[in-house]
Amino acid sequence: MTMTTAIEVRGLRKDFPVREKGILGPRTLKRAVDGLDLDIPRGRVTGLLGLNGAGKTTTIKILATLLRPSAGTVRIDGLDAVADARAVRRRINLIAGGERMVYTRMTGRENLWYFGQLYDVPKADLRRRTGELLDLVGLSGAADTMVERYSRGMTQRLAIARGLVNRPDYLLLDEPTLGLDAPIARDLRRVVADLAAHDGTGVLLTSHYLAEVEELCGHVYVISAGRHLAQGSPAELKAATGSHRTVRLTVTDPTERTRAAADAFGATRETLPDGGELITLRHPGDMAGPLTAAVFEAGGSIGGLEIAEASLEDAILTLAERGEAGLAGPGSGRPDATTIRPGAATAPPEAATAPPEAATVPPGAGTAPSEAAAAGVKGGTP
Amino acid sequence: MPIAWATAWRTWQMTRRAYPWTYAVGTVLPAALTIALAHLGFHVIGGGAVGDDFAAGSGTTAYLAYIVVGTTAFHFAVRLILWSAKALITEQRQGTLGALLIAPAGRLPYLLGFTGFAVLSSVLEFLTLGLVVAALGITVPVSSVPGALLGALALIAAVFALSVGLGGLMIAAGEAHISQNTVFIMLGLVGGFTFPRDYLPEPVRWFAELLPTTSAMDVLHGSFTGGQSLPELLPRLAVCAALTCAHLFLGLTCLPRAEARAVERTY
Known part of the structure; x- marks a missing residue:
């Protein structure tokens, strides 16, 4: 011993x-x-x-x-x-x-x-x-x-x-x-x-x-139904679960061009009572700059910009949902546990400045193999 | 024994703050009434004389003195059980059992501290019974003072040993009233406190022999009204000591399991 x-x-x-x-x-x-x-x-x-x-x-x-x-x-x-x-x-x-x-x-x-x-x-x-x-x-x-x-x-x-x-x-x-x-x-x-x-x-x-x-x-274990789901630092967990920052951009004079610019990032749009439009984009990287620039270059006037950091709560909820899905799935006696490698939180710079195509990955698609690999997610028990 | 002392002091403080001194009246009153009713029955119904069977079984014709010793001992035992056996379930009810169980302190000194407090407070309460006995004009003979003292100690130890196991049962079951009252009734019926065990059926007498309080009561009755000397009392003292050790060992062995069960029950 x-x-x-x-x-x-x-x-x-x-x-x-x-x-x-x-x-x-x-x-x-x-x-x-x-x-x-x-x-x-x-x-x-x-x-x-x-x-x-x-x-x-x-x-x-x-x-x-x-x-x-x-x-x-x-x-x-x-x-x-x-x-x-x-x-x-x-x-x-x-x-x-x-x-x-x-x-x-x-x-x-x-x-x-x-x-x-x-x-x-x-x-x-x-x-x-x-x-x-x-x-x-x-x-x-x-x-x-x-x-x-x-x-x-x-x-x-x-x-x-x-x-x-x-x-x-x-x-x-x-x-x-x-x-x-x-x-x-x-x-x-x-x-x-x-x-x-x-x-x-x-x-x-x-x-x-x-x-x-x-x-x-400094380190967090996430469990569900008594089983291990994931571990890592809070930042690593947020990154690995695709817990995104949320960018909310208010456009006062939306046009087809501004809508196309927003759509290219995979953002959602919502018409406001005053005729303006609220563009919401959730992404693991810092997309506030590129999105704002794209809308601005498309001729839009920016009425407001709000950036909400990714929260650990989102990460836990995502992990818990995944865990429940794993438990409910056929033949899944144990959900895949996730170990986040140290350093994974500092996601590759290219992820943060990803081209608009990359941003079209829908929120919650963190289980996609490619994204999991990019974030350093490793399947299997710890 | 810092833990025993600290627990006794703590319990003394908490009890002093929780209950007014008049609470002791309610403790002593049932014993006083039992003695008073026995006094009434003895003189009004029995004509002041006991039957030959009672004298043969108890070794005395001093019925009221026998009742005073037995009633005092029984109510004293009940008080000790109410304190010592209920110590852990009281912790559970007031939300402090977890804090107690995760501390490295042993359970034996903790329970000894509780019992030390209980003995002290109960002795003070039951000394007032002497006033009732004196008012009724009852005299209690003592044939062996050392025997009486050893008998009292034996009774305290016997009740403590029973309380350890009973306390474990209470926290495991999460229940105190049924278990404590069952023990009180059982002790009162078979323990030889207020009437000789010769009146009981043979199997019940053998069952009574398994309880350390039975031999402790034999020593007490023998040293007060039985006219026995210390050497004559020693065999029953030895039986009491052996049974006390056995019950204590059993209780302390089962207690960790009972504590684990208590925590599991409320997970």
């Missing part, structure tokens, strides 16, 4: 027994996680994304030793998460946005003191660390107030402090900013980034706020 400083997940599977009808009905197994492989190194924030029911929380609970896997292995710094659970628990902690995880009839300070005892934090360290953590989450002023008098956001902030009380080597974050005010959520993101960058903490993050994932995560 080789000693590694990372969380290594191999072939992870989790089946839950469920009864369809009452407590005496036949018991069936529901597969929540199906053959996942993950690598979560120290010093990096790794994202785990998917739609509801994708298996994210189940995966995190297995990594936190709360659930036992049905098959596969989870190793944390070489320690088995099942056989060496107690040693693993000293190295990890979990912050779950949807769960309270603190005692309401204790003060914030008392909560941190008690959890410090459970993690065997030395007395002198605990006193200092409690103060630092309360300060970090902005609860110093309410440290001696009972938690039942806290707002939901304050309780969540205390739960975050609880998750850091043992200075974990690996921090598992399941929707950590759920219900937090924007400034506190921003501060938490800063803390998480600092933990990874300066303390070398390995962080696994699930969040429905994809901007948060995009800001923090």
Whole structure:
């Protein structure tokens, strides 16, 4: 066995027994996680994304030793998460946005003191660390107030402090900013980034706020129905899924020539109430310049230009749709997983300045072999 | 034992804040009423005398003293079970079970801390029963003070051992009322608290022997109203110790599975 400083997940599977009808009905197994492989190194924030029911929380609970896997292995710094659970628990902690995880009839300070005892934090360290953590989450002023008098956001902030009380080597974050005010959520993101960058903490993050994932995560795994769909940096995922920038160009005096210019790029056109026309083009490259120039050269007057960057949300939705299609397809027991090679996000310059013919690839055609190859998409399991 | 101490302190603080001191009245009242009703029945119906079968089974004719010891012990056991066995399901209900389970702390010191708090608070509550007993003019003889102390410790340990397994059952099933009340009824019926087990059918008596509380009660009754000395009590103490260890081992072995089941049930 080789000693590694990372969380290594191999072939992870989790089946839950469920009864369809009452407590005496036949018991069936529901597969929540199906053959996942993950690598979560120290010093990096790794994202785990998917739609509801994708298996994210189940995966995190297995990594936190709360659930036992049905098959596969989870190793944390070489320690088995099942056989060496107690040693693993000293190295990890979990912050779950949807769960309270603190005692309401204790003060914030008392909560941190008690959890410090459970993690065997030395007395002198605990006193200092409690103060630092309360300060970090902005609860110093309410440290001696009972938690039942806290707002939901304050309780969540205390739960975050609880998750850091043992200075974990690996921090598992399941929707950590759920219900937090924007400034506190921003501060938490800063803390998480600092933990990874300066303390070398390995962080696994699930969040429905994809901007948060995009800001923090160096690497993202996308899963659907418990299965691996894709992985890569947020930029790589966006590029590989054909998640396009959207250019919206308003032409105040549209003519046949301007329409032809727009059509040559494969853009859609929409007549506006004032007689103008809205030209919309979605493309992975930066096509705002060429499109504007073409319309302008065709004699059109530009009334407005709006460029919307490709979003990670689009990429996830595309991947999830592909995953569902793969699951629904005949004989497709497992959807093709996608690994995006490092560097794929910096798509070839020629793609960005592609000729108008290239732009006629319809949005969502990311599964086309030629485009997949151009974006560095590799079929098969990671 | 920092975890046990921290848990006892934490539970003390939380309970103090959650319940007014008058809550203890509700705890002691059922035991006081049981003793008062036994007093009434003994004098009004029984004419102040016990039958030969009771004397033969219990080893005493001091019926009311027997009832005082048995009732106090039974309600004390119920209180301990309500605290110790329900510790984990209470964590589950208040949303803190996950935070507890992912911590590296062992479950045994945690449960010991809970029980330590429960013993302290229950002893304080049940000391007030002495006032009721004194008001009714009941005297409780003690034949062996060391035996009585060891019997009390044996009862606490026996109830703790039963509570560990019961606590696991509660979180696995996600249910407390049916399981706890089943245990209370079972203990009250077969445990030899308030009447001699000779009244029970033979198979039930053997079943009762599997519970560590039964031998603990034999020690308690023997050292108060049974007129037994410490050496005479030691064999039953040994049985109690062995059964306590067996139940504790079984409970602690099954607890991780029960905890996993509890998490799976709410996935």
